[in-house]
Amino acid sequence: MESKSPARPRTVGRGPKVRAAVHAATLAELLDKGYAGLTVEAVAQRAGVHKTTVYRRWQDREALVVDALSEHFAADIPTPDTGSIESDLRLLTQGLVDSMTGPIGQAVQVAMYSDAGRLPEIAAARRRVFADRFRRAEPVVSRAIERGELPHGTDPTQVFTTLAAPIHFRLLVTGEPVDEATADQAIRVTLAAARAGALAVVHGAEPAEPQRNPLE
Known part of the structure; x- marks a missing residue:
């Protein structure tokens, strides 16, 4: 045979x-x-x-x-430019959710937050991932400041951290689903904090002046 x-x-x-x-x-x-x-x-x-x-x-x-x-992670989340900070944040939020909940995103979470996460190389990769995401938030916030939607001195890192925190908490801690209402709430909280000057650069900048409501 x-x-x-x-x-x-x-x-x-x-x-x-x-x-x-x-x-x-x-x-x-x-x-x-x-x-x-x-x-x-x-x-x-x-x-x-x-x-x-x-x-x-x-x-x-x-x-x-x-x-x-x-x-x-070099290409999974785009840098939106819609002309509005609210819609830009919505696209950032959607990109973040998609990157964490899709098949590839799930595999990435396994590597980054399981036993592998204790390896120095994986920990370094995780730091690069978040550094890249903060970098992508910079032009979004800069353009919003130029348009007068956010106060001068708003820190892009603080904006993205505030936006992402409830999403990460649900996906990685409580295991709750992330729906449109969750994303909307994260965006509202982030914008309210930024416009109140609570997300200003901590070092090297004066606290941002709260943005006035144009209807007042």
Whole structure:
């Protein structure tokens, strides 16, 4: 009886295509098996490449996971420019919820907030993720200040932190669903605090003057 040769991984191409396939496979493995069950061999098989291809680019499992996380968060949340701070914050909120609740987002949460989160490399990736999100909030807040929607001295980091806090709390602590009402409340609270000067830059800036209601 003729023996069957082992199945070969499907070919995915070279360069960027290989990197994209390995990143996608890494996040899928995280979702299916968690960080503890993730292996380079399983990632390679899922991506359709040989494991030596993976090891040539990433020295170990930690490097692979960190790179996949960094790549995902580099583009997962857009920097909106709708002409209104309220609608900009709504898009930021929607992007945040989508990034945390979709299949890829769930895999990322597994890596960032499970046992893997204690690894220095994963902790560093988590810090880069939030630094990138704060950076994306800067032009949104700057444009709102220029339009007179927010007071001078409003801190973009404080704005994004205030906006994201109730969403993270529900998803990561209480396990409650995040619905449109939750997002609306987060936006109202954030705007009220910013317009009252409560989200001003803490160091190096005078407290922001509360914004007057144009109807008063």
